[in-house]
Amino acid sequence: MGPLYLDYQATTPCDPAVMAAMMPWFAESFGNPHSADHVLGRRAHDAVEAARDAVAALLGADSREVVFTSGATEANNIAIKGAVRFLAARGDARRRVVTVATEHKCVLESVRDLADEGFEPVILPVGADGRLDPGTLRDALAVPTLLVSIMAANNETGVLHDLAALAPIVRAAGALLHSDVAQAAGKIALDVRAMDLDLASVSAHKLYGPKGVGALYVRRRPRVRLAPLFSGGGQERGLRSGTLPAPLLVGFGEACRLARALRLEEGRRLAALRDRFLARLVAAEPGVTVNGSMAHRLPSNLNLRFADVRALDVIAHAPELCLSTGSACSSAELAPSYVLTAMGLDAAQAARSLRLAVGRYTSPADMDRAAAILCRAVADARAAGSGAAAHATHDDTARTETCRI
Structure with a gap:
């Protein structure tokens, strides 16, 4: 007998339907989705946009609110650093950025990195059950705060935070709310609007899609603005430059469609x-x-x-x-x-x-x-x-x- 894989939170295998959906886009329909002047480019563009629709449907978002990234780590960095830098550059005097001690390393390090730019990182404790107490969050937000990042489901324990109770506290304090939903997407019901999220990050390889792609939900109404992390051709509404990997995104979209159905x-x-x-x-x-x-x-x-x-x-x-x-x-x-x-x-x-x-x-x-x-x-x-x-x-x-x- 072969090995038994019981590490599905680390990564998942591509579903066979995902593999089948991706394969033609590697060698047959290989066009650049940003090349709108010919048929192969337009075909790739349409496939990418269909994938965007599928990701948006899984998250309960509008397609125009989905920005493709290389995965949840990049999405988390863009969300946290991009949001606070944009606000600070426009004269916002708030400096506090709040997250939770059990967050993924990329969230914790993104928040801590901001200390070098004059921001105040605040890392909140959790209880023995792994959950953030609403009173602890409320106390932290007594100081004016730019952004709060609270994951939906923990990557080690699988514990779910009570975002239904926590989101109103963040909203009342006037801060932005970001959530890393990479572990939750496809496993529990998600609706970024009902959850009142401003920003949310997801990764394809956690839900039977390919490695190397993910997405960031960026709320349009009321509009959330971000400063991009790097410069380039201005793809993805200027938030994430670079040629989109059409085959991987086709797989991401198929994985999201399967997740909704199953x-x-x-x-x-x-x-x-x-x-x-x-x-x-x-x-x-x-x-x-x-x-x-x-x-x-x-x-x-x-x-x-x-x-x-x-x-x-x-x-x-x-x-x-x-x-x-x-x-x-x-x-x-x-x-x-x-x-x-x-x-x-x-x-x-x-x-x-x-x-x-x-x-x-x-x-x-x-x-x-x-x-x-x-x-x-x-x-x-x-x-x-x-x-x-x-x-x-x-x-x-x-x-x-x-x-x-």
Whole structure:
């Protein structure tokens, strides 16, 4: 049997329908979508605009509010830096920019980078459930604020922020509201207008589309204005210059169309798979704990903490499973997950935690197999740890006896 992929929050495979939609645009209809003087260029342009319509429909936006980017990281940077720089350049005296301690690294670093330009970054704490308390946000916005960035769903824990309660607080304070919806798009219902968002970022590869493309929603009414991050030919309403990758955008559009059609049924199926897996795991390992709110979570995600074994040791004893200890962007770091420590876990507890996410191609048989493998891996890691501890104790005793001699 091959490996079991349970890291769908890191990335997703392209859906076969997405692959089929993209292929002709690489070699047959290869025109530049900005070349309006000939048929291949116009054909590519029309395909890109159809993709824009599909992304807008998934987000509940108008097509004219969708700006294509290379992914959510670029979209987050354009939204946060572009919005505050535009306002400051036009004499706005506010300097505070607010976000949350559990945000994706690209959001946290974008906000922190602005300190070098005279802005005031404010990073708000979350509770043990991983959610931002409305009172904490309200207190932070007592100081005039330019922009607030709060993700819809966390990339490590899958925890959902209560944007329905938080957005009115931001609106009452007169600040702009940006949300990174990359993990939420296609998994839960999204409507940027109903959510009262000014800006929202999404990435194709998180919803069975290709890597390398994403989008930024930019509200038109009332209009939100941004300063572009770099100069060029003025494509995408001057906000993101560069030739658009028509094949990838065609795939992005197809992925969004599929997500709209499949979301409800898929969400129910994935939640059932996840809950069945968790029940089997808890029955075999009563000490396992779910990090973050279970009631307010993506239907596909679990972030698990074991009682007495490190997650890296468990993963090492389960080579058949594709799992991670945190976000893909931070997996090379030796430091404990900043998301989990922000939720109150100490370094040892964070080190005993791993992320698991099921997806479109996960079957009940896969999850039964995964539960058996993971239970075995935990037992093996525990036994190996006990053996290592016993060996270390023996060595320490031997050294002590040597010293006495």
